[in-house]
Amino acid sequence: MxxxxxxxxxSAYLARRDDGALTEPADVIVLMGSAVVESVEVVADAYRRGIAPRILVSGGIGHSTRHLVEALAVRGVEVAAAGRAEAEIFADLLRRDHAVPDAALVVEPHSTNCGENATYTRRLIDRPQRLVLIQDPTMQRRTHASFERAFADLRGTELRSHAAVVPxxxxxxxxxxxxxxxxxxxxxxxxxxxxxxxxxxxxxxxxxxxxxxxxxxxxxxxxxxxxxxxxxxxxxxxxxx
The missing domain is CATH 1.10.3620.10 (YdcF like domain)
Incomplete structure (x- = not known):
């Protein structure tokens, strides 16, 4: 080969996309911070179509943050980014550019890796729910594995993954x-x-x-x-x- x-x-293996992830009803869409700005549009579209009533945006300042700032500049997207968590930046874009109301958003701005995305999200969810996980395609499969570990104690939780883009x-x-x-x-x-x-x-x-x-x-x-x-x-x- x-x-x-x-x-x-x-790439195809890591960019996990589960059947029904963006077509069947869920309780929460969990958007992970990353340098893939396109993921915001994917989540906004799913929200507009009524896939889930809430969006939880997870991500602090980590290894992808400077790449996110660069990606925003290349795309001509003007948003306050310096020194801010990836989740805060994505939440601003969802509010401003896609009219997602504050009431539908939960922001987790502290996690700095896939494991913490899962662990900190688990702390914000106290009952079994259907979650759709949206991540950078290079990290989607590991993100799913991290959420399976973090939510193993919350029986009845359903996890579906959808990589934000196909590279x-x-x-x-x-x-x-x-x-x-x-x-x-x-x-x-x-x-x-x-x-x-x-x-x-x-x-x-x-x-x-x-x-x-x-x-x-x-x-x-x-x-x-x-x-x-x-x-x-x-x-x-x-x-x-």
């Missing part, structure tokens, strides 16, 4: 398929994908490693693509978190 095909394999991989840059400016350089995108597969392994963030998530069964095709792509570079976690 070519490097591009291997990237497609990893389109070009020779130098990667963006949302058929829409808008690039989101990542190809080099950064590659590093992020390799870092995510590393984290999802049992010896990464799984039970035999840092024990942040439960065991994730990685398909053989994903592991093979990971090994081929990382053969000439150390399989280090990229991007923090």
């Amino acid at each position: 070519t490097a591009n095909e291997d990237l497609e394999v990893l 389109s991989i070009g020779p130098d840059q990667v963006g949302a398929a058929g829409n808008g400016p690039p989101i990542w350089s190809r080099e950064r995108f590659t590093s992020l994908l390799l870092g995510e597969v590393y984290r999802l392994r049992e010896t990464g963030y799984g039970p035999l490693g840092r024990n942040f998530i439960d065991r994730v069964e990685l398909p053989a095709t994903v592991l093979a693509a990971f090994h081929r792509l990382s053969a000439s570079r150390p399989p280090r976690p990229a991007g923090g978190d």
Whole structure:
């Protein structure tokens, strides 16, 4: 397989999209902060269509924050961003550009990684609910695993994931398929994908490693693509978190 095909394999696997996530009714849409500004429109559209009556925006200041600020500038989006949590920025965009009322928004501005997104969200939810998780596509599968761990004690909770965009991989840059400016350089995108597969392994963030998530069964095709792509570079976690 070519490097591009291997990237497609990893990207498609990590960008988890569950059937019915944005078509069946839910109680809360949980939007994770990230550098993927397009996720705001995805959530706003789901809210307008009545998928869920509440939006919980989770994300503090972390490794993606400076990339978010850069993405806003590239897109010409004027919003107060300096020194602010990703969740606060996204909530402002939902209010201002999509008329989402304050009553429908809950902002969690302290989490700095996927695990904390899940842990801090769990603290704000005290009964079983149907949650739709919206995240940067490179982190969607690990986010789902983190929420499964955090909500294991709240029996009856339903989790569905929907990666905010489907990445389109070009020779130098990667963006949302058929829409808008690039989101990542190809080099950064590659590093992020390799870092995510590393984290999802049992010896990464799984039970035999840092024990942040439960065991994730990685398909053989994903592991093979990971090994081929990382053969000439150390399989280090990229991007923090």
